[in-house]
Amino acid sequence: MNYYLVAFVAFVGYISYKCYIYPLYLSPLCKIPGPPSGNLFFGHHTSWLNFERGEAFVHLIKKYGVMFRYHSMFNEPHVLITDPNLIQKIMITHSYDFPSFFISRTLAKDYVRESLSFAEGDDHKRFRKALSPSFSFAIVKEMLPTFFQATHKMKDIWLKQIGNKKEERITITDLVPKIILDIIGHVGFNYEFDATGSGTDLSRAYFTIVNNMPSSLYVFLADFFPVARRIFYTFHKDQYWDSVQFIHNTSDQLVTNLKIATTRGNDIMSTLIQTNENLSASEQLTFNEICNQITLILTAGHETVSATTSWALYYLAKNPEAQDQLRKEVLEIFTDRNYFPTLKEIDHLEYLECVLKETLRIVAPLPEFMRFNVKEEIMNGYVIPKGTPLCIPAYAIHHDPLIWGDDAEDFNPSRWLDPEIKSNISTTNYLPFGAGRRACPGSKMALLELKMILPIIIRNFKFRIVEDFTFKKRTQGFSKPVPGIDLLVSKVDY
Numbered sequence: 221m222n223y224y225l226v227a228f229v230a231f232v233g234y235i236s237y238k239c240y241i242y243p244l245y246l247s248p249l250c251k252i253p254g255p256p257s258g259n260l261f262f263g264h265h266t267s268w269l270n271f272e273r274g275e276a277f278v279h280l281i282k283k284y285g286v287m288f289r290y291h292s293m294f295n296e297p298h299v300l301i302t303d304p305n306l307i308q309k310i311m312i313t314h315s316y317d318f319p320s321f322f323i324s325r326t327l328a329k330d331y332v333r334e335s336l337s338f339a340e341g342d343d344h345k346r347f348r349k350a351l352s353p354s355f356s357f358a359i360v361k362e363m364l365p366t367f368f369q370a371t372h373k374m375k376d377i378w379l380k381q382i383g384n385k386k387e388e389r390i391t392i393t394d395l396v397p398k399i400i401l402d403i404i405g406h407v408g409f410n411y412e413f414d415a416t417g418s419g420t421d422l423s424r425a426y427f428t429i430v431n432n433m434p435s436s437l438y439v440f441l442a443d444f445f446p447v448a449r450r451i452f453y454t455f456h457k458d459q460y461w462d463s464v465q466f467i468h469n470t471s472d473q474l475v476t477n478l479k480i481a482t483t484r485g486n487d488i489m490s491t492l493i494q495t496n497e498n499l500s501a502s503e504q505l506t507f508n509e510i511c512n513q514i515t516l517i518l519t520a521g522h523e524t525v526s527a528t529t530s531w532a533l534y535y536l537a538k539n540p541e542a543q544d545q546l547r548k549e550v551l552e553i554f555t556d557r558n559y560f561p562t563l564k565e566i567d568h569l570e571y572l573e574c575v576l577k578e579t580l581r582i583v584a585p586l587p588e589f590m591r592f593n594v595k596e597e598i599m600n601g602y603v604i605p606k607g608t609p610l611c612i613p614a615y616a617i618h619h620d621p622l623i624w625g626d627d628a629e630d631f632n633p634s635r636w637l638d639p640e641i642k643s644n645i646s647t648t649n650y651l652p653f654g655a656g657r658r659a660c661p662g663s664k665m666a667l668l669e670l671k672m673i674l675p676i677i678i679r680n681f682k683f684r685i686v687e688d689f690t691f692k693k694r695t696q697g698f699s700k701p702v703p704g705i706d707l708l709v710s711k712v713d714y
């Protein structure tokens with residue numbers, strides 16, 4: 221008998237069954253309506269799901285309704301859910317029965333280690349309890365001067381770039397991420413990144429990672445073929461893995477320094493260390509668990525705010541009336557271009573609030589939430605086998621005309637003044653910060669940061685679209701403009 225032939229036939233049979241026969245014909249999920257699989261092995265992944273994934277979902281929801289099936293890599297069936305009752309169950313009332321789903325847990329853990337994002341159940345509660353004082357308003361309001369100074373640094377750099385010219389074409393996505401990194405360094409763990417200057421090894425390592433995230437195909441393969449993961453780490457041209465290692469080692473050192481510091485600062489990590497010391501032994505985080513939060517806070521607190529700032533400026537440039545209206549409101553308070561507003565004054569900026577809500581609606585930095593069910597579930601009459609990946613597409617929900625009206629695709633901050641829209645909004649249809657136990661702990665900080673950055677920038681500059689400039693909106697992972705955004709920027713001379 222030719223054993224090689226038998227082994228080969230068995231292998232082909234197994235692969236065909238796993239990647240083709242079972243997911244496309246035998247899985248109970250086949251009963252759920254959905255688009256036909258796009259590719260023999262890669263499902264919908266390589267076709268319409270790769271880039272404008274959020275928009276593809278908007279289109280499919282119109283066709284297949286509040287729950288449908290689509291196929292990921294190797295045709296693995298995923299279920300997309302926009303039904304508010306199911307979202308309520310998955311994200312809010314039974315969230316610990318629906319842990320986060322990562323395409324590659326190994327790869328994600330390599331990066332953010334055993335941080336809050338991987339904790340579930342009692343462990344997640346323990347992490348949140350230790351971290352929540354770090355995000356209390358008492359701590360967040362102390363961050364205002366840092367937000368203020370960093371934004372003025374951005375203002376000064378752009379003023380210099382414009383010089384005596386009437387208007388200058390500026391790639392806003394070059395500077396915004398650097399400024400936001402400087403902010404998160406200060407308020408996160410009392411660290412000077414100097415990203416707008418010569419930068420530190422840590423800032424270089426961080427940008428190496430975020431600008432060279434592994435491709436989705438690679439991420440998918442990483443768990444199936446651990447060898448592929450090692451090969452990537454060994455040969456990746458931008459030393460992704462070295463940078464990850466460097467961030468981890470530096471995080472451990474930073475926590476050690478913060479722990480032994482004679483005076484405790486008001487930054488997130490110092491507050492966490494202080495809180496932790498006052499917790500009972502069973503509730504306390506270990507030294508490693510504390511260190512592991514740094515990469516998460518760095519990434520979660522940087523990519524999101526940086527993207528929101530850039531998107532807000534882009535949409536304001538695209539909608540000059542909204543930009544003028546915001547500037548008019550801002551000028552009532554920021555009479556002087558260097559004015560430092562009080563919290564009360566910031567809170568009074570009603571249109572600013574609308575602009576932020578609308579930006580976070582139209583491009584939520586986290587365009588979808590992936591979960592899986594720990595036990596078999598029946599959803600809308602269909603059997604959902606244990607372990608099925610479930611996708612809650614915030615982007616598509618935020619663009620649903622049934623919720624937002626026929627102008628759902630338009631950037632229209634004034635919609636937030638409409639009492640009807642306001643009364644329609646709930647925790648299941650407006651999800652920029654997620655919902656339930658996993659909802660963003662940094663939302664207060666992010667909003668205050670944005671409420672300081674945007675007025676100062678709009679007070680000092682006018683933005684216009686560059687007509688022939690195009691970019692893509694990546695709606696996988698964090699929503700990001702790729703390769704970036706160029707705008708025409710001029711000074712406000714009053």
Ligand code: HEM
Nearest residue numbers: 336337520521524525528585586652653654658660662666
């Ligand atoms: C505009 C800014 C921000 C947006 C839109 C945003 C959005 C989100 C969302 C949607 C989640 C939930 C993810 C899920 O359910 O799977 C989340 C979680 C998280 N965010 Fe934010 N975030 C922002 C800013 C921040 C900031 C400034 C920080 C910290 C400095 C932060 C730290 C975190 C952390 C630690 C988690 C994990 C929570 C958990 O798993 O329990 N975020 N964020």
